[in-house]
Amino acid sequence: MATATPPSVPIHATPPPRVVGVSWRRVDRVGVALCWAAGLLLCAIAAAIVIFMLIQGLKYLKPSLLTSHPVSDTDQSKTGGFLDPLIGTLLLTVLGTLIALPLGVVTAAWLTEYGRPAWFARAVESGIEIVAGTPSIVLAIFGLLIFQQHVFSFLSFTAQGNAVFGRSFLTAGSMMALIALPLIFGSTREALNAIPAHVREASYALGKTKIATIRRVLLPSARTGIGTGTALGMGRIAGDTAIVVILLGATLQLDPEGSIPALRTLTGTGGTLTSYVYNNSPAGEGNAPQKAYAAAFVLLLMVLALNFAIDAVARGRRTRWSR
Amino acid sequence: MESLIPPPIRRIVVEDPPTVVSGAPVHKPGNGSPAAFATIAHRQRPARLVAPAERMTLERLSVTYGQKKAVDSVSLPVRQGEVLALIGPSGCGKTTLLRTLNRLTDFTATARRDGRVLLDGADVDLLDVTELRRRVSMVFQQPNPFPMSIFDNVAYALREQAQRRPRRAVLEPAVVDALQRAGLHDEVAEDLDHAALRLSGGQQQRLCIARALAAQPEVLLLDEPCSALDPRSTEIIEELIVELRKEVAVVIVTHNLQQAYRVADQVAFMYLGELVEYGPVDQVFGSPRAQRTRDYVGGAFG
């Protein structure tokens, strides 16, 4: 580096000795290169998955598949579509969410607004974390264990010899609720925590009880957060296969059970898109990769659409608490 | 990066030549209340050096954030052997100006710079930015020691500059020297591996100064270094600053007029982004030429 040309008068202080430094060592450059590689790899993988599924899905998806019932047949051209699994997915998602929503919202509201005694609150918090961390296959197995007890025989089919089948939409839906529960709980808690204290204080100052405040003021304000959590939970339910395979009986068509009209389907067995894909892949019994691709494509579209909706909503609305 | 052949240094013509000025306050009667400063007990400022070298030059520097003009065409010299104080009310652009000197404004996406900043004659934009920041070090308003030991903090710059990771034995003398120059060594000598975050506020700030000094910078920038500290720590650091000007050029931003009076040799008063007045400290405080300076120094606003 060029040094300053000294003025004509000698200076009394000399500049300190310059340490020659290096800006970018080779290690640094390698690091940055690896980061770029990781980023590009990420994009490439995502693109590959999406494009591949798009191609295969469009290749094999026919509208008739969405409207015809699956039939068991060795001849692939007669096996029909996946209407029942599609209905099964929707049914199970709604069921699971219906059970999980009140449970998650109430638990979150209790935790943020009351939360006494402290050890109990921590236990509940840890409990939700444990449920979140439990593999869905374990939940499925546990569900089977529970629902095969005679206490729960009303939830499913009971065979001759008094063996409770334990597999039905109701039982699967109950376990699916556990999958969605941590997500709904987490979003609700975040949303409630984001409400500033002065809102609560204003409500109390008007004479409202805590529970009324929760019901009338806080939960409505937390609507967006609860909605986000619910949508996330629905996405996870729609995508889960283990519980379906174990707790839904994996019949191709919806197989209602019992005599009460609407309840028949719920206590009966069926399948979802996920179990349909699993069964039609080489891992399952069927060997119809084309149907598997088509169903997988529909499933992927549903889940992605749900996630985009969540993103759009989460970005759009941001409640303002003060001017 | 390859530098161009540096143009000849242009001298910024300022009002009075840097002659030796005694430490005693110039007692000139006038408007404003420079008398207030004169009556306050102040440290005997040691004699300034003769003909200090000009290390940095600002040439018509302007900085705009989006639409807002933060700094408007400021030209200043920064000389070694002098402490330059930037004073002015909040929002006048002095911190922005300081941050431009080591190109920290590059972090802000909306910032745009016009004009030039020269370091030893070389345009700062043409230098590699990490190179620039090694030669121009900064101490921030909030002490920000890294979450490491004291030793690691001070050795940080040295380790990052070296080609190969230097061994501790090699770094130790430089670290000890930096701590001594910062006046912290006596207090922490027993345990250099103590966590830096456990030190008190004043000690942390001196640690940050030591950290900045370890890399042997040519210019030291201080952004209101004492505003978060108690008076005792402030006093220690002010003495430190006066000591340091022998080796480095010091630029200090402060909103505390008394501090500027105690510490500085040259003062630049900025108002709403413009350089209103620049001159030796006694002149700016004692007989300011601009009315606005008079008002500010007298306490009419701020």
Added chain:
Amino acid sequence: MALAGLTRPWTDRRAERTLGAVASIVLVLIATMVVFVLAKAWPSFAHNGLRWFGGGGNVDDQLKAIFNSPADPNKYIYTLHAWPLLYGTALTTFLAVGAGLVFATLAAIFIVEFAPPRARAVLEPVVRLLAAVPSVIYGLIGILVLVKFVGEHLISEGRKASVIYVIQLSGSSLLVAVVILTVMITPIMIAIIVDALRSVPRGWVEGSAALGANRWRTMWTISVRVARPAIVAAAVLATARALGEAIMLSMVSGSVGFAPNPLDGLTFFFEPTRPLAATIVDNAEGLSVKPFGQTIYAFAAVLLVSSLFLSLGGWAAKQPLKRYAVRT
């Protein structure tokens, strides 16, 4: 809320107790789950003792023998040495988490520091997209594309012949399992690490830059170091996810309870295996046969206890994060 008019308004005490009761359902559920699963699994552990975890014999043969136990409860067969399954589980999990951690950290650094703004805007939805894809779709692509590719192009006939007496090599292998599992768990880790890197106090980042450290060194020595607790939390979360992955692994890792042998060199990666969760899925039909069901529940018990420990570990790992208020 029309019912509010019919009943008298709730007092806070009543409300607190009711809400608390609902909140305790979660705890009741977990307690029930642990008790029931362990109780059902107990006979299998009791009959085998610690050798349950050991090796010896072909796991699949043992499972078949258990399934074919005579009907007499006194003559139930329980013999099982589950080591190959445990080993397979540990192998796939740790390899995937290790690879994923490196991948995720680098990608997170890229997103936070080095990505051009437009790329950043693309990458964040991409990460969320990858996290949302159902595991059965990963499994489908795996079994129809990757397994076929590996089986036909990467495994030579010579390699197959070299191990033919021990195990048959098809494309379903450790390699495919680890690769897909890594892709599955990386997005969650990226999200957590990116959040943590962004929460590093600005003073430190500026301070480091002001001392002349370049962007990489600032990121590496300061930000990543400060984000270490988050990286640990991300790893724990990913481990839990990898451990519990059943469907995808049952599709691609092979349906043989085999313990891949590292001494086989490169062939090690092409050998099939079947982690615990996948074993449960594959054998779910036989649950009605008592000793077999109990053995399967024993697998579930191992998974349950492991995930309990991981949850506790994850909670402990997240505590330091509270200091920087990182969202996990």
